[in-house]
Amino acid sequence: MNKTERQLAITLELQRSKVLRAEDLAAQFETSVRTIYRDIQALSEAGVPIVGSPGQGYSLMEGYFLPPVGFTAEEAVALLMGTDFIEQRLDAEYGSYSKAAKRKIEAILPETVRSESTRVRETMRLLHTGEPLTSEKEREYLAEVRRAILERCKISFKYVKKIPESDGNRDSRRKIAPYGLTFVQGNWILVAHCDLRQDVRHFRLSRMTELAVLEERFSMPPGFNLSRYRPPDDRNVLVLVRVNPKITDKITENGNYYLEAIEERKNDLLATFRVRQTEELLPYVLGWGGDVEVLEPEAFRRQVREEAEKIFKRY
Structure with missing residues (x-):
């Protein structure tokens, strides 16, 4: 960055923050505090109304806004592909926002930048191979949970776990205080x-039913x-597996959350x-078939x- x-x-x-210290800006832009001082002085001399408060930091004079800036073709591609992702993965409300944002971005781009960004986007495509689609x-x-988070309302739902509880049940009624949403490996x-x-x-939205905002x-x-x-890492059981080198890619390319080392x-x-x-x-071990052998623990073997044997009997 020059x-x-x-x-x-x-x-x-x-413009985005109320007050920022020179030390914070120096850390963010990976430069010295002295350089930030020089930048602030240069901006002030150029007419940017920066106010310095001793012991607090720098801020812009209230009411000042930087004029709209232009985008390079690469920056436009990044923004437009971001709107594509939102359309595919978020709820209908944000889908409509992303379409509106896309139209505004494309409308303000100069013709040369718009043409170049279109050409670049045609060489890339967002696919979901190996990842579940957002149903x-x-x-x-997602829309209801977002509203509950913003309004600080609890929600209730019926939840189906992947692995049964000690009593053999997989589903239960839950009432929770929602803190936030995160998107992990194709799942909300x-x-x-x-x-x-x-x-x-942590609760997967795909395993919820009968959701209600309270x-x-x-x-x-x-x-x-x-x-x-x-989140705390409570994976405390180690499993050793002998693997045929021919299927190494199957194990590593999945980005398996459970894999520690090979x-x-x-x-x-x-x-x-x-x-x-x-x-x-x-399920992973069974899917890898005869190319793997569980060594430890014995109970897992x-x-x-x-x-x-159950599978063999069915066939």
């Missing part, structure tokens, strides 16, 4: 405080920030997985053998 680009970016940051039901629930995940479990839990309100916990939130050996590979329960890994 000096002119950095100074424009500083102005945009000041109509999920899109509807709701981060929320569960009244039943009295703790923060009148009961909740307060966000002090200091909670979704962008900084990291060790190359003389005639095979040793894969280490870490899971909460071995049932989580069972028996479980795989029993499932394989």
Whole structure:
């Protein structure tokens, strides 16, 4: 980033934020505080009304707005592909917003930039191979959950778990305080405080039914920030699997959440997985067939053998 680009970016940051310290700007733009001081002075001399408050930082004079800036073809492509993603993955309300945004972006682009961005976009396409599509039901629930989060309303729903509880049941009625939504590997995940479990839990929208927004309100916990939130890793069960090198790509290209490490050996590979329960890994092991062998734990070896015998009997 050259000096002119950095100074424009500083102005945009000041327009977006109320007050910023020189130290914060220096960290963001990976430069020295002295350089930020020089940039602020240059911007002030160019007529940008920057106000400095000792001990607090810099801000723009109230009412000042930077005139609209132009986009390069590459920047336009990034924005337009972002609107494509929103249309495909968010609810109908945001789908209409993204279409409107796309029309506005295309309308303000100079003809040369619009033509070039169209040419570049024609060479790329968003596909969902290997990822589940966002169903109509999920899109509807997404809109309701978003509203509940913004209005701080609790929600209730029936939830189906992937693995049964200790009592054998897979579904249960939940009432939760929704904190935020995140999109992971093609799935919308709701981060929320569960009244039943009295703790923060994660819920897939695709496993919800009978969702209802309640009148009961909740307060966000002090200091909670979704962008900084990291769930505790409670995968405490290690599974060792002997792997035929021919299917290494099957295991690694999936970006398997449970995969810890792969060790190359003389005639095979040793894969280490870490899971909460071995049932989580069972469908993958069965899918890999005779190209893998579970070494540990012994109970999981028996479980795989029993499932394989069930399959054999059916055929």
